[in-house]
Structure formats: C-alpha cells, structure tokens
Amino acid sequence: MGITKSDLFTAEQNDLAYIAKAFAHPARIAIIQHLLKANACINGHLVSELGLAQATISQHLRELKETGLIIGTIEGVSMSYCINPVRWTEVKQHFNGIFDGYQDLSNNCC
Amino acid sequence: MGITKSDLFTAEQNDLAYIAKAFAHPARIAIIQHLLKANACINGHLVSELGLAQATISQHLRELKETGLIIGTIEGVSMSYCINPVRWTEVKQHFNGIFDGYQDLSNNCC
DNA sequence: TTATTATATCGTAATATTGCAATGTAATAA
DNA sequence: TTATTACATTGCAATATTACGATATAATAA
Numbered sequence: 001m002g003i004t005k006s007d008l009f010t011a012e013q014n015d016l017a018y019i020a021k022a023f024a025h026p027a028r029i030a031i032i033q034h035l036l037k038a039n040a041c042i043n044g045h046l047v048s049e050l051g052l053a054q055a056t057i058s059q060h061l062r063e064l065k066e067t068g069l070i071i072g073t074i075e076g077v078s079m080s081y082c083i084n085p086v087r088w089t090e091v092k093q094h095f096n097g098i099f100d101g102y103q104d105l106s107n108n109c110c
Numbered sequence: 111m112g113i114t115k116s117d118l119f120t121a122e123q124n125d126l127a128y129i130a131k132a133f134a135h136p137a138r139i140a141i142i143q144h145l146l147k148a149n150a151c152i153n154g155h156l157v158s159e160l161g162l163a164q165a166t167i168s169q170h171l172r173e174l175k176e177t178g179l180i181i182g183t184i185e186g187v188s189m190s191y192c193i194n195p196v197r198w199t200e201v202k203q204h205f206n207g208i209f210d211g212y213q214d215l216s217n218n219c220c
Numbered sequence: 221t222t223a224t225t226a227t228a229t230c231g232t233a234a235t236a237t238t239g240c241a242a243t244g245t246a247a248t249a250a
Numbered sequence: 251t252t253a254t255t256a257c258a259t260t261g262c263a264a265t266a267t268t269a270c271g272a273t274a275t276a277a278t279a280a
Contacts, residue, residue, distance in 0.1 A: 113234070113235050113236080114235095114236090135237090135238085137238095162238095162239075162240090163239065163240050163241080164240090165239075165240055165241075165242090166238075166239050166240065169237095169238080169239080169240095170238095184246095184247090186247065186248075187246080187247050187248060188247095
C-alpha cells in the first residue's frame with residue numbers, strides 16, 4: 001500500500017534501506033558528485049545548475065541533510081554545503097559491510 | 111509529479127540511482143542478507159519467512175532480478191535464488207567509486 | 221525604511237511504490 | 251485426467267515521491 005512495514009525488519013535493515021534511498025535519485029547523486037568533485041564548501045546556487053527548479057533542489061538537499069550525508073552552513077545570505085566526513089565514513093562502512101558479505105565462490109550460484 | 115527527469119542527468123547518475131533503489135527497501139535488504147548468509151542457492155519459499163505475503167516477496171524478487179543483483183533458476187516446481195557474482199562485483203565497484211571519491215581533509219567542511 | 225538576494229516551506233498535481241487478494245501458470249503427483 | 255505445489259502476474263487501494271509555482275523568511279544593501 002505504498003507503506004513499508006518497517007516493524008517486520010531489523011533496525012539495521014531499515015537503516016540501510018533509508019541510506020540507500022538517499023542515493024536512489026539521480027539529482028541527489030549529481031549533488032553528491034558535485035560536492036565530491038569540489039571537495040569543499042559549495043555555494044547553494046551552484047547546485048541549481050542541474051536544470052531542476054529551486055524548490056526541487058532545496059527538497060533534495062533537505063533529504064540529503066536528513067540522512068546526515070551533507071551539512072549546510074549559513075554563509076550570510078547564502079548557504080554552503082559539503083559532505084559530512086564522519087557520516088560519509090559511517091555510510092561507506094555500512095555499505096561495505098553488505099558488499100564484503102559476499103565471497104565469490106564462483107560456483108555457488110545455480 | 112513523482113516522475114524523475116532522467117534526461118537531465120548522465121547515464122552514470124541514472125544508473126547509480128537505479129541500483130541504489132534496489133537497496134532502498136528493508137525487505138530487499140533482508141532478502142539480500144539471506145542470500146549472502148547462505149552463500150548458496152536458496153529455495154524461494156524460505157524467503158517468505160519475512161512476514162510479507164507471497165505476492166509481495168515475489169515482487170521484490172523481481173526488482174532484484176531486474177537490477178541483475180540476483181539470479182533465479184527453475185528447480186523443478188520451485189525456484190532457487192542466489193547472488194549474481196559478476197553483477198555484485200560490478201555494483202560494489204560502482205558504489206566504491208562514489209565512496210572513494212571523497213578524501214577526508216577533515217577541514218574542508220564549513 | 222524598502223529593495224534585493226538566496227533559500228526554505230507550503231500546497232498541490234502527477235506519477236511511483238508498496239502490499240495483498242485473487243487468479244494464472246507450469247511442473248509434478250496421484 | 252485431476253489435484254497439488256510453488257511461484258508469477260494482475261488489479262487495485264493506500265501511501266510515498268517528485269516537481270514546481272507561490273509564498274515565506276532572513277540577511278544584507280541601498
């Protein structure tokens with residue numbers, strides 16, 4: 001029904017799904033890549049070069065902030081965004097925990 | 111409008127978002143973890159131990175199959191599922207490309 | 221004070237996702 | 251042949267997401 005039955009799953013499973021959701025839109029990937037490339041504080045208006053309306057970008061930025069992946073700092077009239085180093089490492093390890101949970105035995109697949 | 115403007119983004123960005131979407135639901139995380147843990151072919155009905163209806167599980171399995179993350183093989187009357195080794199490595203590298211795109215300079219964040 | 225500038229939030233329309241009952245299908249069993 | 255068993259698919263209701271115009275807010279400029 002469009003509603004996820006979160007109570008059926010472990011906190012870890014819900015967490016991972018929640019983080020993955022942050023990456024599950026090309027605009028948010030683009031924003032993240034932009035911040036990675038600059039590896040610095042990026043003025044918000046630069047992000048609007050994506051071709052989406054200002055309100056839409058702002059909404060995507062909020063979602064990224066909610067997962068903790070990025071941090072926004074008030075810089076006078078404008079905003080500065082950057083990757084959150086601590087959270088980034090955390091998320092990276094969280095994902096690698098999944099990815100490294102598989103050893104390619106090459107013959108274990110039917 | 112619930113519709114993603116894919117044409118605004120690169121193929122890489124759309125790809126990554128598409129893969130992330132596969133991980134963006136706790137039931138699909140649970141299925142993946144189950145296959146990882148077994149590291150073998152798992153009979154489909156085991157997966158229904160998740161507490162969701164058979165139709166719902168089947169739908170999640172289809173999504174995982176569509177991203178290529180898992181493979182299903184007909185085993186008489188039942189089905190066998192497993193992680194797709196080649197695709198798994200591919201996806202892992204795809205994600206690590208993003209994760210490793212960040213060097214923690216620790217002081218580059220405002 | 222009144223602009224202006226940058227961004228956030230609200231409201232809403234369009235589309236997507238989630239979940240499941242009911243039904244379809246395909247292989248085997250009786 | 252008619253069950254039965256194991257999934258897949260269909261159809262639909264409920265909720266979520268995406269997008270954006272309009273508007274609010276908050277800081278600075280004039």
